[in-house]
Amino acid sequence: MASRVFTRDKINVLAREIINLHPGIVALTGPLGAGKTTLIKEIARALGIRENVISPTYVLETEYRIPDTHKLFIHIDCYRMETVDELIRLGIEKRINQNNIIVIEWADKFPYFFKRYSTTYINISLGEKENERIVEII
Amino acid sequence: MKILAIETSCDETAAAVVENTSILSSVKFTQTSHAEFGGVVPSLAKRDHEVKIDEIIQKAIVNCKLKIENLDAIAVTAGPGLAIALEVGISKAKELAIKFNKPLIAVNHIEGHLLSPLASPNFQFSIFNFQKPVLGLIVSGGHTELILIEKIGKYKILAQTLDDALGEALDKAARILDMPYPGGALLEKAAALGNPKKYLLPLPMAGKENRNELSYSGLKAAFARLVSAQKKILSTQEINDLAASFQNRAFEHLIRVIKKSIEHFSLSTEYLLVGGGVIANTELRKRLGLMGNDLGIEVYFAPMELTGDNAAMIGIAASFKFTKKQFVTDFDSLDRLPRWRIDQAV
Numbered sequence: 045m046a047s048r049v050f051t052r053d054k055i056n057v058l059a060r061e062i063i064n065l066h067p068g069i070v071a072l073t074g075p076l077g078a079g080k081t082t083l084i085k086e087i088a089r090a091l092g093i094r095e096n097v098i099s100p101t102y103v104l105e106t107e108y109r110i111p112d113t114h115k116l117f118i119h120i121d122c123y124r125m126e127t128v129d130e131l132i133r134l135g136i137e138k139r140i141n142q143n144n145i146i147v148i149e150w151a152d153k154f155p156y157f158f159k160r161y162s163t164t165y166i167n168i169s170l171g172e173k174e175n176e177r178i179v180e181i182i
Numbered sequence: 183m184k185i186l187a188i189e190t191s192c193d194e195t196a197a198a199v200v201e202n203t204s205i206l207s208s209v210k211f212t213q214t215s216h217a218e219f220g221g222v223v224p225s226l227a228k229r230d231h232e233v234k235i236d237e238i239i240q241k242a243i244v245n246c247k248l249k250i251e252n253l254d255a256i257a258v259t260a261g262p263g264l265a266i267a268l269e270v271g272i273s274k275a276k277e278l279a280i281k282f283n284k285p286l287i288a289v290n291h292i293e294g295h296l297l298s299p300l301a302s303p304n305f306q307f308s309i310f311n312f313q314k315p316v317l318g319l320i321v322s323g324g325h326t327e328l329i330l331i332e333k334i335g336k337y338k339i340l341a342q343t344l345d346d347a348l349g350e351a352l353d354k355a356a357r358i359l360d361m362p363y364p365g366g367a368l369l370e371k372a373a374a375l376g377n378p379k380k381y382l383l384p385l386p387m388a389g390k391e392n393r394n395e396l397s398y399s400g401l402k403a404a405f406a407r408l409v410s411a412q413k414k415i416l417s418t419q420e421i422n423d424l425a426a427s428f429q430n431r432a433f434e435h436l437i438r439v440i441k442k443s444i445e446h447f448s449l450s451t452e453y454l455l456v457g458g459g460v461i462a463n464t465e466l467r468k469r470l471g472l473m474g475n476d477l478g479i480e481v482y483f484a485p486m487e488l489t490g491d492n493a494a495m496i497g498i499a500a501s502f503k504f505t506k507k508q509f510v511t512d513f514d515s516l517d518r519l520p521r522w523r524i525d526q527a528v
């Protein structure tokens with residue numbers, strides 16, 4: 045899909061669009077400060093999650109229940125991980141295909157792992173203006 | 183009373199023995215514990231609590247020349263943290279409590295950080311008569327929270343981060359300047375030699391001060407943009423100035439939110455307890471001290487050895503729960519609580 049420019053106030057539209065793809069795994073890529081966590085917060089909000097979704101960089105993973113469903117919204121950050129074994133040890137494989145939505149930041153650190161699963165890639169890069177981001181859904 | 187405390191909420195495998203607020207021993211798995219890693223422990227091994235926990239507990243017991251039999255309780259961090267990491271400590275604590283027939287105490291990791299200043303030799307325990315409200319601030323790699331201590335064990339979160347924790351923001355800003363991760367300490371060194379007014383960065387949440395919220399993602403994004411706009415190899419002075427400019431704004435924002443929250447909640451507080459890894463930063467301690475002078479607030483910092491994650495702070499928090507007999511009555515019911523908020527009961 046071609047890349048498009050989004051402004052900060054249109055991020056909810058992008059979040060909706062991503063949810064409508066019914067993804068199992070959403071892998072977000074892009075440099076520090078691109079807005080990966082910000083987009084994930086918006087996806088969570090669009091799913092009805094009311095808790096404050098904060099960056100899981102330190103803790104590696106945070107799990108939320110999607111309201112009115114048995115599904116989980118699992119937010120994983122590979123930023124501090126050095127090997128794919130750390131990702132596997134979180135028990136991610138078991139939780140894929142259980143109708144959960146798994147959103148992963150810095151998934152591009154372990155590209156081969158995600159090739160085995162149907163993964164929606166969202167690449168975010170800085171746009172020309174301060175509040176613009178170039179978004180590519182693959 | 184003497185308590186064995188276990189902490190495995192994220193990266194550190196730690197155990198300690200405390201007697202009330204005195205630390206009899208405190209042990210953490212460190213890089214020098216195992217020569218096999220050749221100095222640098224891979225993060226996978228670092229978090230492999232299961233293989234290290236017995237040895238760490240053993241060391242904590244031996245170091246204070248006691249036996250588990252002589253202790254009064256076992257305490258463990260039940261959350262918040264990483265589920266698979268918390269699990270290791272909780273299972274071990276249950277196992278020991280059953281084996282030695284000791285009461286089990288579940289402790290909130292944030293409460294541990296919050297009460298860690300009590301281990302400081304200059305701590306004034308009289309502030310806990312609560313004639314004036316006592317405030318707590320946690321600034322670490324995973325948490326940034328301003329807390330009202332209504333009494334020990336009863337807390338209210340006044341302000342917290344919406345996105346990145348302060349420690350994480352500093353580490354990531356360092357990474358944007360090509361420093362190795364986690365580079366908060368390197369950023370601090372560079373910032374000490376730089377001009378904080380050289381580059382203008384936005385003040386987070388400007389105009390939204392009444393929300394009592396912290397946010398570092400916008401500042402981080404602006405910083406990434408500022409650095410990438412330089413389009414040349416940065417000189418050491420430029421790196422120092424950039425580091426100083428970022429750190430300055432990050433701390434300015436924190437202090438502004440603390441001041442606004444005190445005003446917003448009309449708190450006639452005179453005391454602030456500060457814990458968490460980021461208070462190892464000299465500039466932050468200085469600024470919090472100055473803020474205290476301004477507002478007539480006495481600031482108590484956690485002792486340096488308790489700023490990072492550790493088990494001694496868990497023991498200190500547990501000692502208050504012991505006094506109130508807040509034990510885990512049904513061991514099977516104690517589960518890991520990865521998102522346990524300090525204002526929630528177990």
